[in-house]
Amino acid sequence: MPLPAPKVLFVLTALLTGATAPALAQDTGGIAQGLNERVLFVTSGGFWEEAVAPQGDAGGEASGQADSTTETAPTTTRRGYYRLVAIRGEDNRSLVELQQIELTPGGPQLALSTGLEEINALGAYVTDIRPEDSTGTARQPGLSAFIYLKTDPTMAEPETWALFVDEFGDIVVERSSN
Template identity: 50%
Template sequence: MPANIIFVTSTGYWEESGDPLSALDPKAGTATDNQSATISPTQRGYYKLVAVRQPEGNAHIFLQQVVLDAAGPKVISSAELEEFSAMKAYVTDIRPDTSDGVAAQPGLFATVYLKTDPTALEPETWTVLIDDIGDIKVERETN
């Protein structure tokens, strides 16, 4: 694994989506070359959030869609979440909604902890949400 991958969280699931993640929401970011992979409507998989440290110290976060097939897991889509990249944030943690590995319904919910100022005492919390129909939202958490 490359040393610049600082956090990886696998969480949530999708099924019968028929389209790679990048086709679901153009605001989600720029798809990589593996967007050309197609999936059949009967396939199922999960999501991954990956924080990659940049040379200047901040991180870019990628949302991946992974398909499960007979040969094992395969990334079929990877999109940079531009909302985080634009902030030039320092990611301090990424956590799934639950750590038991079981989601009750399709989608994803994860919390990203970050600092836009590395000297700040407390991180900001942001959520990444994908609902059961594939709509993606990245927003600051409010209590």
Template identity: 40%
Template sequence: MAMQLTRPILAAFLFAAAVLPGRAQTEAIDALPVSAIFVVSSGMWEDRNLEPVKGPDGQLRPPPASPTRGYYKVIAIRQGDGTAKIYLQRIVFTADGPNLLENIELEEFSQMKSYVTDIRPESSNGAPASPGLFVTVYLKTDPMSKEAESWTILIDELGEMKIEKASN
């Protein structure tokens, strides 16, 4: 009798252990807005942390020994009129995993009232060896246009950003 009860209880525990991690992942993807039409992770950034850091007690501490690092995300969010807003995020690597550090709307694209047709990284070979970002945004300012225009988002190793029409 005890053996008959043990099997269903064991099966229930195994099922719960298999399903719960999947549920946590489902909740994470459910948080992504359905209006997100493109999400591209690319490039990397690095802060050398050369300045002293103020501790919780208000005292200045030496900067961390290793630099703070992360990567960029470029996200297009469709608006009600079909145009898109484009955002640049800086994601920081932490001991607990990646965290959002900064979220910036790229006004240059919003002012154009653009219809984004694609966003592509410079390379699909993984993380680059040096800091920076190079992404091409394909868009139309007239939805009836046959050809999309190419615009680049460039961030150099110093963190300076430039958005310009691509020159082929």
């Protein structure tokens, strides 16, 4: 199934950014200059974590022998934070992506990126993105953020949409009722 053009553009942008990441990590002053012009808003917050079972020795399992390190090896945990990105699409409307950024010994790395179809299907213009909590201290796993958008550029006030990611990684996007 072919990807729509905006998603292909986003994937290519992510790949090109990833290819230059080691060079940019050495030159932090160049990061802002290397940012794609189509990026409208970026905010990060919340956190996620998941247990990762240690990988067993494939050779030992194939021969029917139990791998003693698999039985005694502790489970490791992957951790990271969420990033919400609004990008100007080819038609000048906004596309919103939710990303999981993994914290690794080599620095932050993109673990997962998914489009928010509830927002992207509106063909709207994102005017702002804000996390629910700007203290930088998340007490529970997940993310809550608000996305402000206009489906018509002549609208006086933007619509407010809420994004909720719970501790299991389930995503809910809904129009705010306040």
